Amino acid sequence: MALRLLTSRVVARPYMPVVRKSATWAVYRGYATKKYTSDHEWISVDNGVGTFGVTDYAQSALGDVVFVETPAVGDVVAAEEQVGAIESVKAASDIYSPVSGEVVDVNEALSDEPSLINSSPEDEGWLAKVKLSDASELDGLMDEKAYQELVNNAEEH
């Protein structure tokens, strides 16, 4: 399982670095555009399209996911608007879009394997991709450090 994740990460990176120096720089750039919301969602932006999902903290609080309702391709969404829901053994939880824009892709794998949200929340368990209508919205979101702090201060359910 870890090997599968590893190979998928390696394949997914389009800018395979040739020179070591630029490799580390490219890696840094790849992770620098991952942002977080206070609702425990992450968004990773590439070329104006943001892929988002729920964080590892969220999936652990949710418990085993049994069903995922995603938005539909073509939906126009606003930041903080409810765009779907995740039902777990614990509860049905609303999902909010971190940014405004148009939904251009939805993770179909979740309809057969909702547990991807538990096993790989920040990678294979991605929920949807949104074409950003206003990239400045990202400035209002937390970076990794700020999000970590939020998680550390949060209480256990």
Add this chain to the structure above:
Amino acid sequence: MLRCLRLTPVYNKRLFSTSSTAYNKVDCYISTINDAYSNLAFEEYLLRETKPERHILYLWRNKPCVVVGRNQNPFQECNLRFMNENNIPLVRRRSGGGAVYHDMGNSIYTIFMPREAFSRRKNAELVSRALNELDIPSSVNDRHDIVVDNHKVSGSAYKITSSRAYHHGTMLIDADTETLKGCLSKKRMNNTGIVSKGVESVPSPVTNLRDYSFTVDHQQFCESVLAEFVDAYNDGIPVEPIILDENSPLPNKVKETRQELKTWDWIYGQTPEFTNTVETELNWGHVKAIIHSRHGKITKADITTNNNLLHEPTIAAAISVALEGLPYSRFAVNEAIEKIKLEVPGLINSDNDHISDSINQWLQEKL
């Protein structure tokens, strides 16, 4: 002094001045409107439109209906034919979980809390304590159900938003268990061919509180839960419940939600993808039907037969095509046949309508 007052929490006694309500941290609403759609709509309103930090208790009950969870397949979970014959409407709630039967012998409690305070166990135990106060030996099991003697008396479901969460649960006081079984018992349904992506109910043997107490009723249940609720969240200070009745003016948002809850799109259209596979021997051949459905509509149907003559496979194929796009229901084949008669007149005629009729009759039982 306040503690003595708490022992007789009859809610029409104004023993505390209205100024104390300003210091209450909690609210209580009791609905005497027994319409499931209105009650659920009001519940949604309380979730989204009230202050997140308030703990709120909402007590209600419904006239007979079956309520399924947000992501369930009602074709798999309920006996829709039985419900139809007995005028029991189907309702889909916003929270997750399984299918339940409601009637006036079933009381429902909803406890709203800030998201950070969400806990499945805490409020189940609160309600269980309320039952203990009524001399009922209840406890909370591993699935967070309230049980008496290992029989489930209450089922719970939960919903979480960014700022708020609720826990709602049923309480079987004196419900009609025969009708309950008629609606929900899988043994009485013949839908084993359904494979669904939705959430399945976990069946449990249930019992009424009436089996443990001659006197318990909705009023006593409400009073006892309210007493435990104010103990837990309002430092024991009693609150005056706000009563909602047929004459209460409902906010527009409530009316909008109620309307939405009644739409086909929500009740049936929200159904996750599923496939129903059935086969049988009809007098003209062996027939197999595989029906795919998404969002409550038939996306693809495959009716095939081993009969290689002219009429039989033709009719089977025609019905298969006509079914596409129709809402999934036991009347779907009927509708398909009407569609064929309209669009391809003469295809179904007196020579072969026995074939379409037999397929129709067979699938009416199965879908």
